[in-house]
Amino acid sequence: MTTNDSSMANGILYGVSVGPGDPELITLKGLRSLQQAPVVAFPRGIQDKPGIAQQIIAPWLRSDQQQLPLDFPYVQDIEVLTKAWQLAAKQVWEYLQKGQDVAFACEGDISFYSTFTYLAQTLQQMYPAAVINYVPGVCSPMAAASALGLPLTVRQERLVVLPAIYNVNELESILDWAEVVVLMKVSSVYEQVWQVLQRKSLLQHSWIVERATLPNMVIYKDLSDRPHLQLPYFSLLVVQVSRQ
Ligand SMILES: C[S@@+](CC[C@H](N)C(=O)[O-])C[C@H]1O[C@@H](n2cnc3c(N)ncnc32)[C@H](O)[C@@H]1O
Known part of the structure; x- marks a missing residue:
């Protein structure tokens, strides 16, 4: 690396994957990146409660590390979101430009349906000198x-991951050809999804995992008798279409 690279003076933004809940599911590289940084940022929780990423990393932080909660509103309005991403990028850049x-x-x-993507893209657009590492x-x-205790996929099975379902007809047609389907963000549409799975005779081949790997994890195997469930946001549904 050359020494006249102007980015050398700036700090680096590390995007650290901290895993789904159990603090021990962070990687060694993730832990090292987290612990070497003087500043640790995370999405601010709602209603003054710590957010999930903040809870996961709590056992790994030192008291001398500065904590930087960033606001990412839970809205669809792109103007509101863009302003929030720009503000977050500005806050992060203030530390990076000081070499931290x-x-x-x-x-x-x-890289999997993560808020970090928007922060990283906005930071790079606003401050092209910013250096970002992904863990x-x-x-x-x-x-x-x-x-x-299941393999997600075996042999040549076709896996489809749906980030959210805004149209249940789309799910019906995907179930015609996919062999394993994972539905993220299922909590708000669960009852409509249940109806589709019933029509397709797939309720016995469907599982829900709430808060996977956390101490209050809940698993539902076979959804036949569960048309109405109040699921938390951190829930997903797995359908094994081909292993009937
Ligand atoms: C914005 S996405 C974030 C995905 C995350 N980056 C990942 O790698 O899994 C949020 C959705 O992921 C799923 N999710 C994330 N963590 C989960 C967990 N521990 N248990 C169950 N579902 C989870 C839920 O469907 C939730 O609505």
Whole structure:
């Protein structure tokens, strides 16, 4: 590396995947990146409660590390979101330009439906000199499969992951050709999903994992008698379409 690289003076933003809940599911590289940074950022929790990433990393932080909660509102309005990403990028850059590394803790994996993506893209656009390192980790479908004691996929099975379901007709058509389906963010549409699974005779081949790997994890195997469930946001549903 050359010594006249202007980015050398700046700190580095580390996007650290901290895993799905159990603090021990962070990787060694993730832990090292987290602990070497003087500043640790994470999405601010709601209603003054610590957010999930903040809870996961709590056992690993030192008292001399500065904690930087960043606001990422739970809205769809792109203007509101863009302003929040720009503000977060500005806050992070203030440390980076002083030569301080910032570790951003991301629940699950950093590249899998993660808020970090928007922060990283915005930071790079606003401050092209910013250097970003990505540390991969354990994402929730993998954690859920282990919690269920099932292989997520075997042989040549086709796996489909749906980030959210805005249209249940789409799910119907995917169930016609996919062999394993993972539904993220299922909590708000569970009752409609249940109806689809019933029509397709797949309720006995469906599992829900709430808060995978956390002490209050809940698993539902066979959804036949469960048309109405109040699921937390951190829930996902696995359907094994082909292993009937
Ligand atoms: C914005 S996505 C974040 C995904 C995360 N980056 C990952 O790697 O799994 C949030 C959704 O992921 C799923 N999820 C994340 N962590 C989970 C966990 N510990 N247990 C069950 N579902 C989880 C839920 O479906 C939740 O609505």
